[in-house]
Amino acid sequence: MDSSTVQHTLTDAEVLSFCKNGYLMYKAVVSGDINKWVTEFLEDNDPTCLLKEDRFIEHVLLNPKAGGAVRALLGENFALPTGMANHRVEDPLDAQNWHRDGGSRVGYEVNHLQVFYYPQDTPIEMGPTEVLPGSHFLFSPQNMMGHYDLVRGAIRTAAPAGSIFITAYNIWHRRSRSTATGLRNMLKYCYWRMSPPVRDWRIDPAFEFGHDHSPQYQMEGPTFRVQFREWYDAARMFYWLCDMTPEFEAVNDGRDWPPGYPILWKPEGFHRYNEA
Ligand SMILES: [Fe+2]
Numbered sequence: 024m025d026s027s028t029v030q031h032t033l034t035d036a037e038v039l040s041f042c043k044n045g046y047l048m049y050k051a052v053v054s055g056d057i058n059k060w061v062t063e064f065l066e067d068n069d070p071t072c073l074l075k076e077d078r079f080i081e082h083v084l085l086n087p088k089a090g091g092a093v094r095a096l097l098g099e100n101f102a103l104p105t106g107m108a109n110h111r112v113e114d115p116l117d118a119q120n121w122h123r124d125g126g127s128r129v130g131y132e133v134n135h136l137q138v139f140y141y142p143q144d145t146p147i148e149m150g151p152t153e154v155l156p157g158s159h160f161l162f163s164p165q166n167m168m169g170h171y172d173l174v175r176g177a178i179r180t181a182a183p184a185g186s187i188f189i190t191a192y193n194i195w196h197r198r199s200r201s202t203a204t205g206l207r208n209m210l211k212y213c214y215w216r217m218s219p220p221v222r223d224w225r226i227d228p229a230f231e232f233g234h235d236h237s238p239q240y241q242m243e244g245p246t247f248r249v250q251f252r253e254w255y256d257a258a259r260m261f262y263w264l265c266d267m268t269p270e271f272e273a274v275n276d277g278r279d280w281p282p283g284y285p286i287l288w289k290p291e292g293f294h295r296y297n298e299a
Contacts, residue, residue, distance in 0.1 A: 038095060103214065114149055157244070157248070
């Protein structure tokens with residue numbers, strides 16, 4: 024069983040939402056009987072063994088909603104996870120430190136996705152993963168991130184059983200503080216790209232690419248970035264996913280900041296993406 028049968032599900036607006044926020048949430052998309060089976064399976068087995076179970080592949084990894092979103096973002100024949108971790112904890116617990124997972128790189132390419140699946144109800148009291156929207160563009164050394172606690176704009180992904188959320192690999196995240204008593208299971212795994220980026224999802228004929236300050240690229244919450252970066256970063260990632268990076272530079276029309284770079288002046292030897 025592979026990803027070739029998965030149909031993409033995202034619209035232009037949803038792909039752009041991923042670019043801006045760095046995550047997409049799909050609540051209760053896995054059925055109750057699968058959630059129950061997975062929870063029981065995890066009692067006695069290594070979570071990685073689930074990767075060989077057809078039921079798990081069909082209903083979780085290739086889930087029509089969540090897998091369809093992965094298909095839209097990573098393209099045809101995306102690769103399925105080769106490893107899986109169960110972040111199983113005994114609540115109550117203090118919050119984890121903010122972090123990005125190992126090997127993270129800040130950039131505009133979407134070549135991997137980091138995905139979380141809750142096989143059980145995970146309300147606020149059970150310490151759901153907390154993510155910081157837009158932080159996939161925000162670099163910080165690990166030892167600095169660990170000093171933060173409550174961050175304005177952070178989202179706790181409280182969700183019912185069977186929920187899956189998809190994140191940019193390098194988004195800031197942590198297990199939030201839990202107050203309830205009991206076991207919390209949370210499965211986490213990665214997919215990766217096997218084909219070049221292309222605008223192959225539900226294309227909206229009315230979607231306007233726009234440029235620079237277009238409202239569609241603006242974040243609604245705090246981004247902690249310098250002025251203009253929130254729209255620039257989201258727009259550039261969206262254009263990269265469309266395989267339109269040269270067009271991004273064209274529509275940006277030299278109005279990037281600081282002004283005049285890179286359209287009006289280029290350092291000697293500088294080559295734009297896809298430029299010979
Ligand atoms: Fe993590």
